[in-house]
Amino acid sequence: MKKAKLTGRIVTPEDPNYEQARTNNNLNNPKYPSLIVFCQRTKDVVNALKWARENNEPFRIRSGRHSYENFSLLNKGLVIDISDINKMAVNLQDMSVRIDAGANLGKVYRELWENGVTIPAGTESSVGVVGLTLGGGIGMLSRPFGLTCDNLLEIEMVIASGQEGAQIIQSNRQKNNDLFWASCGGGGGNFGIVTSLTFKLHAISDVSLFSITWGWNDFELAFDTWQKWAPYTDVRLTSQIELKSKEVGEIVAQGEFVGSVADLKKLLRPLRKAGSPTNIWIKEVPYIKAVEFFDQPSGNRPALRKSSGSFIEKPLPFEAIKKMKEFLTNAPNLNSTIWQQSLRGAVSEVAPNRTAYYYRNALMAQEYNTSWKKPDEEEENIEWVEHLRRALSPYTAGDYVNFPDRFIQDWPTAYYGRNFRRLREVKTKYDPFNVFQFPQSIPPVRKWI
Ligand SMILES: Cc1cc2nc3c(=O)[nH]c(=O)nc-3n(C[C@H](O)[C@H](O)[C@H](O)COP(=O)(O)OP(=O)(O)OC[C@H]3O[C@@H](n4cnc5c(N)ncnc54)[C@H](O)[C@@H]3O)c2cc1C
Structure with a gap:
């Protein structure tokens, strides 16, 4: 039988553009493949898989390069990249x-x-x-x-x-x-x-956006009000809250509502009344402007990062909120944050066994993030995320498989439950x-x- 050939645009470590071709969004835990094939059509993908199998070559699949743990890369071996197939x-x-x-x-x-x-x-x-x-x-x-x-x-x-x-x-x-x-x-x-x-x-046409910022003194009240409101409010409204390090000293809730500013204003009343917000705005924009608003340039740029996450199925008790505050008080740097996004609505209308996505009943998805500049800061940052995840685990469930964390021992249960x-x-x-x-x-x- 005819042997398969690698077809498409092939990049090797000798090529001047190897670094660019190799680099993922997370620069931590880097990997150095011996071959990267940028497939141009489905036939190239078939050829790449056959070639890898015939040659007993370890390989990984890559598209957007955003795997937190760089599971789309490997040392030596072949990366089958499909990002050029994008019509x-x-x-x-x-x-x-x-x-x-x-x-x-x-x-x-x-x-x-x-x-x-x-x-x-x-x-x-x-x-x-x-x-x-x-x-x-x-x-x-x-x-x-x-x-x-x-x-x-x-x-x-x-x-x-x-x-x-x-x-x-x-x-x-x-x-x-x-x-x-x-x-x-x-x-x-x-x-x-x-x-x-x-x-x-x-x-989709126009949507309404909001942003509310609180100072550090409102930490507990702002978070507690948000968590008891965001998963239960009108399903047309999805929101997130970012708890920043004490050094930054801000709590920011933002969201998108498929409806009018007037209706959003009413829905936001409990949040607006919580504590003393330092900044509030609400506006109607064409949907694509909302997309651009939530697209943070810092998230798109490759950086040294560590993230992990979990789901929240019951509102966090006061002691857990206090723990988050403590961790953010002792955060390794300004980029360390805890982030939550409201769920329920259409997400929990689907039964946990209807698709492989298991945590349908969660109120929120949660993420612990940090990024740093110099390699010698790695240990402190990684430990911060790991200790934070462990400290909150009595109050949380599992972890979203798209926020993978190589330190989670029982990852099958964490990602997939039953x-x-x-x-x-x-x-x-x-x-x-x-x-x-x-x-x-x-x-x-x-x-x-
Ligand atoms: C800055 C940032 C923002 C994010 N924001 C969100 C968000 O808003 N919502 C959310 O749900 N998640 C978010 N994520 C998580 C994101 O969904 C995951 O990281 C996702 O796996 C990225 O897919 P990718 O194609 O970009 O990454 P890749 O690194 O290319 O791939 C990710 C995984 O999918 C596999 N894979 C890639 N291509 C294929 C393919 N063609 N066929 C089969 N498997 C393939 C890889 O082998 C790897 O295991 C974010 C991540 C980052 C880093």
């Missing part, structure tokens, strides 16, 4: 869009906005739509329209077949529906290489030889040699 086909007749899996959120939002439509997805424009969707996809339209994966209609994937082969398959609610189930929250890199995603579209068993069965069916693997990948049920 979109909008169909306003049946309100759907087929997006090649290399597109990032910025492109997706812009092209959809030109057609007066959108999908609910994340905030940073450089995040890949594929990595985000496979893990669930949380964003500023989650409460009215659900997770990104809840809007998925079909995916195309290149899977491993036979001893050394590769095969393109489609999955949706009818066809290969177990693989489709697993792709809605099971996380990237586990089953195959996604080459396109088809989503249901939502019409859905892990079924995920392993799907893995066994579609990837019995465990061709797709990384440090926290789902293992097949049987051990293969």
